Amino acid sequence: MVSSVAMTAADAHRTIDALWRIESARLIAGLARLVRDVGLAEELAQDALVTALEQWPRSGIPDNPGAWLMATAKHRAIDHLRRERMLARKHEALGHELEMEQQLNGGKLEAGADDEIGDDLLRLMFVACHPLLSTEARTALTLRLLAGLTTGEIARAFLVPEPTIAQRIVRAKRTLSDAHVPFEIPRRSELAGRLSSVLEVIYLVFNEGYSATAGEDWMRPGLCEEALRIGRILAELAPREPEVHGLVALMEIQASRIRARTGANGEPVLLMEQNRALWDRLLIHRGLLALARGEALGETRGPYLLQAAIAACHARSATAADTDWVYITALYDELARLTPSPVVELNRAVAVAMAYGPAAGLELADRLAAQGSLESYHLLPSVRGDLLAKLGRYEEARGEFERAATLTHNTRESRLLLDRAAACRRGRT
């Protein structure tokens, strides 16, 4: 049956919404190269979107809607630059005028070639994750500029009031603009540091989706999808960077477990208890490929490749009992040498417990508890509770689970921990 005669305004709006999520980052990136200001570039892209919302319900969707948006937005950008030039002439700011002239001549009207847009996208990622900005600001700006999320969507994802996010984004844009942060790929000497800032933001978004730190839901898969999408784009744009592939591998493999991570009632299911038949084999396959790609690029593995190697170790094990904990312990040893942190140490304690017995793991976890650096982190008492219970020390275990339950802000996780505490009271693990 054919029912495509007239496209309703609602149809057009839905299509434009979908298109915006797909194309906005490329639009903003292409415009930022012209106007040299990401805030302004975003406004111009939004203008083009508004034009589409006005015209398309009447005229229908153009054949190549992405190119239409880009051409419309670039016209706006050039109008804007002309106005600026007029003002500059009035102020006799000749240097500025020359600069504008160059920008006008450099800005081609037609939608740019794909590799050119690729470079612009890469520049946009570096600017959005600029070290001048706080981590929170980088995250909000990345979701806004690269994932095409609205302020409301970002606010909902992070359970923060919408005005807070809006303000964060406005301030971040102003900071970048005031500091005249250049729209460029960092020089070789600072590339590694700047790239790790980009990777950090992407992984932070992924993790917020993967194990929501607060609220009723244990996961917000939408954020995982966005992080993966940005990571995959980055891997295409920076194919020679091993850690980019490491991060993508890590996210693909972790995302492969999303279906297995919750039970019928939405309760969390931990890695060792997951039904591995529910793991997404395609994502595992993609993760293992990305890992191999990253490992082939260098002799030494960075933190993301190491974490991906650990995730891959689980992914390759047909059953939980098959897990090669001795190898995983070795990978954690390497990770702890490279990026020593209490959280890595805690994970190492878990691996050691699995490889060499709960007593050996508990020794490491106790050392961490004595240092006091993870005092408010719920996973430390949670791990200690688990190891104590395995050693039959139920009373101590119960106390740890109860403490862990008060430390997490996630309702589902808290419930799981209280269940374990109750089981300890009955003398069971």
Add this chain to the structure above:
Amino acid sequence: MPYMLLIVEPQGQRRLRSPEEGRAVYEQMLEYTAGLKARGVLLESNSLRAETVRLNMRAGRRSVTDGPFTESKELIGGFFLLDCATREQALTFAAECPAAQWATIEVRELGPCYD
């Protein structure tokens, strides 16, 4: 959410193209594929050859029939597996597929085969 775009082409359409035309069509599809990759949504894709064979098992007996099957008017010519945020996004990508001009794109969400 993964969506599968299935390219459903009219049976015999490929034979009507000259080798140059066939290659040009293939090139267009490769370009489209590169665009999907650059947008971070492509999980997997491939084209399928026209030669086909059908098999079923009934009461332990294997029955194999070689194609072409003249009774079927259509042929699945290829697929794109995409990671999309929404069904609308999948449809938007389908609309941009060059094959939408000469074939039909069937858009299916991945999921269990029971409700």
